[in-house]
Amino acid sequence: xxxxxxxxxxxxxxxxxxxxxxxxxxxxxxxxxxxxxxxxxxxxxxxxxxxxxxxxxxxxxxxxxxxxxxxxxxxxxxxxxxxxxxxxxxxxxxxxxxxxxxxxxxxxxx
Numbered sequence: 001x002x003x004x005x006x007x008x009x010x011x012x013x014x015x016x017x018x019x020x021x022x023x024x025x026x027x028x029x030x031x032x033x034x035x036x037x038x039x040x041x042x043x044x045x046x047x048x049x050x051x052x053x054x055x056x057x058x059x060x061x062x063x064x065x066x067x068x069x070x071x072x073x074x075x076x077x078x079x080x081x082x083x084x085x086x087x088x089x090x091x092x093x094x095x096x097x098x099x100x101x102x103x104x105x106x107x108x109x110x
Contacts, residue, residue: 012073019066030100040093
């Protein structure tokens with residue numbers, strides 16, 4: 001989790017945002033189930049909502065807020081993580097997938 005939090009911080013977001021923890025957990029879930037198709041609305045949001053005593057709608061909103069912060073905070077690093085210049089803000093599922101893929105690639109390099 002430390003690596004995930006560090007990556008989110010490099011994107012310009014801090015733990016003052018609820019989405020910080022939700023994105024970190026979603027990335028962890030995504031990495032754990034990398035070979036199984038995961039549906040963000042069916043699999044990830046309900047799981048996080050139960051764990052954090054929230055609702056899937058609030059989870060989705062808080063993650064979207066964090067993506068906005070990262071988009072404004074360090075877009076050049078977000079482009080690096082994506083592997084290409086992003087024209088549009090990524091969706092929640094794209095963002096989580098990009099972070100998970102980037103971290104898996106970093107693990108394989110080490």
